[in-house]
Every structure is written in structure tokens, then in C-alpha cells.
Amino acid sequence: MLVSYTEENYLKAIYSLSRLYNDAEVSTNQISEHLKNKAASVTDMLKKLSDKKLIDYKPYKGVKLTDKGKKTAIKVIRKHRLWEAFLVEKLKFKWDEVHEIAEQMEHIQSDELIQKLDNFLGNPKCDPHGDPIPDAAGKFSVQRSIALSSAKQKNSLVVTGVSDHSSEFLKYLSNSGISLGDNLKIEESNGYDRSLKIKVNNKHSLFLSHKAASNILVEIK
Amino acid sequence: MLVSYTEENYLKAIYSLSRLYNDAEVSTNQISEHLKNKAASVTDMLKKLSDKKLIDYKPYKGVKLTDKGKKTAIKVIRKHRLWEAFLVEKLKFKWDEVHEIAEQMEHIQSDELIQKLDNFLGNPKCDPHGDPIPDAAGKFSVQRSIALSSAKQKNSLVVTGVSDHSSEFLKYLSNSGISLGDNLKIEESNGYDRSLKIKVNNKHSLFLSHKAASNILVEIK
DNA sequence: GAGTAAATTTAGGCTAGTCTAAAAATTTGT
DNA sequence: ACAAATTTTTAGACTAGCCTAAATTTACTC
CATH class of the missing domain: 2.30.30.90 (Ferrous iron transport protein A (FeoA))
Known part of the structure; x- marks a missing residue:
């Protein structure tokens, strides 16, 4: 099943908002603020993600990622952080310059690419901001700060x-x-x-x- | 002025079809076959690209890239070939595995990224398929085969x-x-x-x- | 527990990019 | 040069993802 660029961004937003508040349900407004979209647009997308079984959505009650959705979100985060590591380690960007570029690169679709990139970088455990990089199975091996x-x-x-x-x-x-x-x-x-x-x-x-x-x-x- | 992912693909198609036939005008049908879109869709896009002064378009008479359009197309080709070089040289992909991935990577927007990538690769003159890589100014330094x-x-x-x-x-x-x-x-x-x-x-x-x-x-x- | 405020969803509309079907322009063949 | 075939454009419709405005649901206060 294919997940679009836009859907990936929603899943990523839900994942990090949920983590931020102790894995709680995430509200429409929180997502709306985070992505700078209107709440009505968020509702539309939540329905779509729910149809695809990527989130559990009960109207007015907020959303949580399903296992499938969580897996997808973590994969995007893995890609984002690996690309940030690449940009800083290999291309010599400053750590405060890489976020926007990695936002684009995280959506490149190729499992083989991401695995080879990981190896090329020496399987780093953290990105240049100190955030942990999950492995291919979605496991974080270092302590969350x-x-x-x-x-x-x-x-x-x-x-x-x-x-x-x-x-x-x-x-x-x-x-x-x-x-x-x-x-x-x-x-x-x-x-x-x-x-x-x-x-x-x-x-x-x-x-x-x-x-x-x-x-x-x-x-x- | 921003050029979308889709517009970039049209410009790239027009550029390579035009080169293929000795810099001649490119027909709607040629573009349609190349991109696997219907001719009617191509006509729509040609109008849009013409409005943006990226191509010279006279209905029924085919199109040619303007200088602006050519510059944009060559930039995309530069990015495509640099990423192919990266994938083969650094990540050890085979030369017949990289095209699809580079099709995605060529649309990443960041002039600084592409310049740093070029340096990281040692400013290669050709990609792994032997195609010449234009420099930042759009100049091809090696002979076209x-x-x-x-x-x-x-x-x-x-x-x-x-x-x-x-x-x-x-x-x-x-x-x-x-x-x-x-x-x-x-x-x-x-x-x-x-x-x-x-x-x-x-x-x-x-x-x-x-x-x-x-x-x-x-x-x- | 009723009334108001806040959050959320519904309804309807917009743009980009695609499509099909039909109309118009161009090219080709004789 | 005219009819037929081909190419191209126009017209109208669809989807994804966004919007505004209005309706609905939930939460809060007294």
C-alpha cells in the first residue's frame, strides 16, 4: 500500500505529538497547529488515514497511530535522521542548516537506498541533533532524552x-x-x-x- | 519563481526530446508518449509552462524551451546525474539500479546541497552511464556522444x-x-x-x- | 443541568494535474 | 486541391489536498 508524501507528514506529526504527551491521543487542533493547516483539512485527512488503517480515529476523541501507522511514521523518522547525519557528516552542513533539506529527502522511496545509506554512515545511533535513529525494524537502541x-x-x-x-x-x-x-x-x-x-x-x-x-x-x- | 516537480519533469522531457532530434521543436504527442500522459494533459501543461515563459508554444506547432526553461531543465539533469554518481560511487549501487531513485532525488530543492554534493563527489564530469554532468552554470565540459x-x-x-x-x-x-x-x-x-x-x-x-x-x-x- | 465557549466536523468550493470524448486544425494521398 | 487520416486542442469531469463558513458536539461554569 502506498502512502503519499502528505500522508507521511501527517503520520510523522501524530507520532511526535503523541510522544510529546506520553503516547496520549492527539487532537485535531494539535495537528492543525503543528502542520499549519486548518482543522477542517486535518479532519479530512484523518478520515483518509483511518480508512487506510494507519490511525485509530473516533470523531471528537482524537487519534492514535495503529501499529501499521507507527511503523510508517518511524520509517520516515529513520530516513529523516539518516539524511541529516549524511548532510552534516559527509557534506559538511552545519547542524542548524539541514532540517529543511531532510524534510524533502525523508520522502524518497527505496528500502535499499536507506539500508545502504545507513551502512555508508556506519550505522549511526543518533543524528546530528542528538535524536536517536531507529533501526530498520523500528527499534530505538539509545535512551530517549x-x-x-x-x-x-x-x-x-x-x-x-x-x-x-x-x-x-x-x-x-x-x-x-x-x-x-x-x-x-x-x-x-x-x-x-x-x-x-x-x-x-x-x-x-x-x-x-x-x-x-x-x-x-x-x-x- | 517556483517550478513544481511535475513541471520539472515536463521541462526535462522537452529538453531530451529536443536534443534527440537536433534541437527541433517537440510535438505534443512526443511528450505524451515520453511521459505516458494523454495528449490533452500535455496541452494543458504546455499552456501553463508557456504562461511562465519556460517554453515557446504556438498551438499545433510544437514547443521549444526558452533560455529560462532550458536552464531549469539542465539544472534538473545536473541533479539527476550527480545523484546517480553518488548512488553508484558512494552507496555501491549497480549502474542499472539507480535511475528510479535518482528520478526522485533530482527534485530536491537546495542549491547549496547540490554544490556540496558535487564537491563531495570530486566534481565528476560524467555520471555512471557516461552521460555528461553540466556544471552549476549549465555548461557541459565533455563532448556529447x-x-x-x-x-x-x-x-x-x-x-x-x-x-x-x-x-x-x-x-x-x-x-x-x-x-x-x-x-x-x-x-x-x-x-x-x-x-x-x-x-x-x-x-x-x-x-x-x-x-x-x-x-x-x-x-x- | 442549562448556557456559553471551545473544539471538531460537515458542507461546499478552489487549484493542480489527470482523464475521456468531441471538435478543430494540420498533414497526407491521390 | 480536396477528402481522409492524423494530430492537437477544447470541453467537461474526476481526485487529492487545501480552504472558509456554518453546524454540531463536547467541555466548562455557575
Whole structure:
């Protein structure tokens, strides 16, 4: 069964929104905002994806991916991240320049291509943003990181990635002197606006809004 | 101005059909057969491409690419051939497996990507089928080959490529023991069906139909 | 639990690109 | 040069994916 470019983008959106909220149902409006389409258009597509057994859809109740839909979404994510790795490792793009191009390349259809690309890159476990790359069977072999904003522990956090890949955000990070692999310590946690004061690599400190902190992924070292 | 995936395919078809017939006007039916679309659909698209000043179109009289259209077509061909080179050189595909994948990859939009890919491959002059790769300005730096069927000279011909990239034809060639770089001599030329008797590398001889010979490209050594 | 606000779906319309069938223009054969 | 055959265009319809506006369902508040 063929899944169009557009359908793939919907499945990808549903997958990542669902992950974001603990594998919960995803609402029409969430998808609409994420893809910058109108809610009515989303409803149309949900019906179509439901007919194809890629999602479980009950009107007004949100959607969840079926196993088939999840498999398709993870495959697209695998392709996206492998192409990002290729662009950075081999073609020497900066990590904040590759997202848009990978958005196009992730839709190239050829299982053999993706397998050969994976081998060519040495079967990487993560992409240049630190996001884990699933294998051909859809298995993620490395730990998923958590948002800095939700870290319970205050010390010994390591930046492993971002959840906002916009070049605006990535530029903001590099201007703030935060990059992949940096060590973070939470020095203060502001209750009322949930902003954080962070020490980077035991050197300089800075303030991060909740919004920024929620888009920085860390692992506990 | 943006040119869609579909428009790019039409421009590419017009470019190669035009080249095939000595830069002549290309007819609606020729395009229709080449793209496996109906003639009526082709007419629709010709109007659209004409509105965008990508082709010169006079109803019933065929079309020619404008400079703008030619530039766009050559850019797509550049991308196609660079990706084919990548697939064969880096990912170790066979030369008869890459056409379909490159058909998809040629539409990825990013000037920076294609420039970096070109450098990564070492700025190749030809793709794995022996077709010349134009540079970023659209210039072909190597000689365009001629069809074996139209060779005036009988001796010292070198196989430089094919004009039919179907895996059916490529398999036929490899079964016949003809590959890129082989030396050919025309031993007999049959007037009535235009078939040829060919000696390959001064070793074995074989018969080629006009159809096959017209799809083998050679240079005079 | 009734009324309002918010979310979602339905209804109907638009564009790009395709198709079939029919009409018009061109080319060919005598 | 005129009729027939061929090519090309026009006319009208279809699908995918999007939209706006209106109707419906659900959620929230008192």
C-alpha cells in the first residue's frame, strides 16, 4: 500500500505529538497547529488515514497511530535522521542548516537506498541533533532524552539534543553558548514563570525561559 | 519563481526530446508518449509552462524551451546525474539500479546541497552511464556522444553511455558483453533493417538491431 | 443541568494535474 | 486541391489536498 508524501507528514506529526504527551491521543487542533493547516483539512485527512488503517480515529476523541501507522511514521523518522547525519557528516552542513533539506529527502522511496545509506554512515545511533535513529525494524537502541524543563535532578545534565529544530532556536542556543555535549547544572528554578538559571560547563551562567528549557533535551550523566 | 516537480519533469522531457532530434521543436504527442500522459494533459501543461515563459508554444506547432526553461531543465539533469554518481560511487549501487531513485532525488530543492554534493563527489564530469554532468552554470565540459546507429566512422568507437536507461536494456547490454569503455568496430551495416554486426574489443562479434544500436552512445576514439 | 465557549466536523468550493470524448486544425494521398 | 487520416486542442469531469463558513458536539461554569 502506498502512502503519499502528505500522508507521511501527517503520520510523522501524530507520532511526535503523541510522544510529546506520553503516547496520549492527539487532537485535531494539535495537528492543525503543528502542520499549519486548518482543522477542517486535518479532519479530512484523518478520515483518509483511518480508512487506510494507519490511525485509530473516533470523531471528537482524537487519534492514535495503529501499529501499521507507527511503523510508517518511524520509517520516515529513520530516513529523516539518516539524511541529516549524511548532510552534516559527509557534506559538511552545519547542524542548524539541514532540517529543511531532510524534510524533502525523508520522502524518497527505496528500502535499499536507506539500508545502504545507513551502512555508508556506519550505522549511526543518533543524528546530528542528538535524536536517536531507529533501526530498520523500528527499534530505538539509545535512551530517549528528557526536556531540561522536566529534569528532576539538578546536577550533571548533558545536552543531547533539541526538540525544536528551527534555525531560529538553534541560533539562539549557539548565541547562548550552549551546544551538544555541554554539561548543565540547574542553579535556580523559578516557580512562578518556570524559568531556570543554568550553569554551563561550570563556567558561565544564564537564564532560560521555560519555553527554551522545554526544547533542550538532556540526559542524566 | 517556483517550478513544481511535475513541471520539472515536463521541462526535462522537452529538453531530451529536443536534443534527440537536433534541437527541433517537440510535438505534443512526443511528450505524451515520453511521459505516458494523454495528449490533452500535455496541452494543458504546455499552456501553463508557456504562461511562465519556460517554453515557446504556438498551438499545433510544437514547443521549444526558452533560455529560462532550458536552464531549469539542465539544472534538473545536473541533479539527476550527480545523484546517480553518488548512488553508484558512494552507496555501491549497480549502474542499472539507480535511475528510479535518482528520478526522485533530482527534485530536491537546495542549491547549496547540490554544490556540496558535487564537491563531495570530486566534481565528476560524467555520471555512471557516461552521460555528461553540466556544471552549476549549465555548461557541459565533455563532448556529447553520438548514437552507435548514426556513427559514420566504422572503427575505433568507444562506448560512453546509453540513451535508454531502462534496466531491461542495461541487462540486455551486459548479457551481450558490452560495457562502458568497450571498443567497438562496425563490421557490417545492413541496409534494409539497419541492423549492425559489431566487433567488441576486437574479440567477439554480435548483431545489434537498429533499436539497440540507436540507444548505445559512442565517441570516436 | 442549562448556557456559553471551545473544539471538531460537515458542507461546499478552489487549484493542480489527470482523464475521456468531441471538435478543430494540420498533414497526407491521390 | 480536396477528402481522409492524423494530430492537437477544447470541453467537461474526476481526485487529492487545501480552504472558509456554518453546524454540531463536547467541555466548562455557575
